[in-house]
Amino acid sequence: MSREVALTREEREARAQVEGLGIDVDAFAAVSNVFRVANAVRNYMERNLLAEYRLSFSGFTVLWVLWVWGPKESNVLAEESGISKSTLTGVVKTLEGLGFAARRPHAADGRRVLVEATDKGLAAVREIFPRFNALEGEITRDLTTEEREELARALRVMLHTVGG
Amino acid sequence: MSREVALTREEREARAQVEGLGIDVDAFAAVSNVFRVANAVRNYMERNLLAEYRLSFSGFTVLWVLWVWGPKESNVLAEESGISKSTLTGVVKTLEGLGFAARRPHAADGRRVLVEATDKGLAAVREIFPRFNALEGEITRDLTTEEREELARALRVMLHTVGG
DNA sequence: ATCCTATCGTCAGGGACCGAACGATATCAA
DNA sequence: TTGATATCGTTCGGTCCCTGACGATAGGAT
Structure with missing residues (x-):
């Protein structure tokens, strides 16, 4: 087969x-x-692709999460982006420098910080993501649809086993 | 199916x-x-696993390559390990600090440097690799042998497409 | 009101990582 | 032999990435 x-x-x-x-x-x-x-x-x-926007892979990932789910607490954003809290601090700092993200204090809890994408950041993701996805298509162009699904499924099983 | x-x-x-x-x-x-x-x-x-030996993932990869193929020029070692020349310089420096690797000047070409694993480095890999592989088995335990082969094959296709 | 404890985000320190620039060495042409 | 060009490994500047420690804030118990 x-x-x-x-x-x-x-x-x-x-x-x-x-x-x-x-x-x-x-x-x-x-x-x-x-x-x-x-x-x-x-x-x-x-x-x-990303270098064009001076974005690292992690930077793009964080921005993408912010675009899909909206403002998030640092805590959750780090988890969702697959990096540690302390790494996120640095990445968000970089994103702020690029004008792509901003920090906002939590209304009720003085410890928490909300991170959100700026309009400029949102515009960037909207521009980048379709191109990113197109490259994903390129990269998997020699696999059939079924093979891609099988691949994703096998990886999902591993993820479940290792507890990701 | x-x-x-x-x-x-x-x-x-x-x-x-x-x-x-x-x-x-x-x-x-x-x-x-x-x-x-x-x-x-x-x-x-x-x-x-690796923290026990104070080894990063890249450090282990480099050491593994050295174990499998023997002494290598920095150039080739970086390529084989999937990192850049400049990153390799740092990783080898760390490996030297741990007593796992050593640098040796090339006999005929003054520009080149040969990197080799020390006896201590070799002993470490021999100890680590079977445990590493056992964890790989753990991680893929919920996939059948055929599914693992299919997974590896699909990834190989992608690697070929993207030119790795 | 005041501890005790949990949780938040950040900082410090060390290593990984890259591209670009650099000094040293090699090679080839004139 | 000298000069132009290529290639080697390293350094540099900047970011990512982690663990561990920290100060600040919160919330419950006494």
Whole structure:
């Protein structure tokens, strides 16, 4: 059923080297390819799209979350963006410098801070996201719709297992 | 054929928000789940295994490459490890501080530098890698062997497309 | 009213990460 | 031999990223 796809040189050589060590080759291939793809795609997006807006991948992610869900407490925003609270502090600072986001004190709780996208930030995401998605389409163009769904499903299972 | 797997809350809500924007939902789901899994697994590995050796994910990757292929020029080592030359300089410096790697000048070319793992570094990888692989098995335990192969294959296709 | 404890966002310190610029070395042409 | 050009690893400036510690605020119990 599954079409032939050549292993990358790295993968081929790596397998040869760790053979006979009682290694779970399937798990190894699956997981390490997740990292390879994530790395490659992240760099690709940053270089070919995000750099134009002086946005890092994380910066865009945070802005995207703000666009989709509206203003959020730092706490939640960090969780939703997949980074730590302290990292978010820095990222939001950068976003503020670019005029893409702003901080607002919580009305009732003096400890909390609300982060929101500015109009300029919203405009940027509206411009970037369709292009971002188009690149996602490009990147997966050699997979059928069913294969993409299967891929997403398998990743979802892993996410569930590892507790993401 | 494919078992039901619930979408994560994030994924469900995100879909609802970007509906009707002409978005390629399958590509979106596939790519963003790659990032989610990579992030979650990277953190998991660093916290539950690598921290014990004071190794970052990149530090371990570099050491692993050195273990599998032997001494390498900085140039090639960076490429093979998926990081830039300048990042490698820093990572190797850290590895040297831990006593896991060493620099050696190239015999014929004064510009080049060879990086190699020390005995201590080699011993560490031999200890870590089987545990690392065991965690990879854990993480993919709810996928069948065929599903793991399909996952690796799909990712390989993407890697080929994006030119990794 | 005053502790005790929980939770908030930030800062400090250290490492990872990149692109651009740099000094050193190599190579090839004239 | 000298000069132009290419390539090597490092440095620099800026951002990301984490853990751990911190001051501030909140809220419950006494």
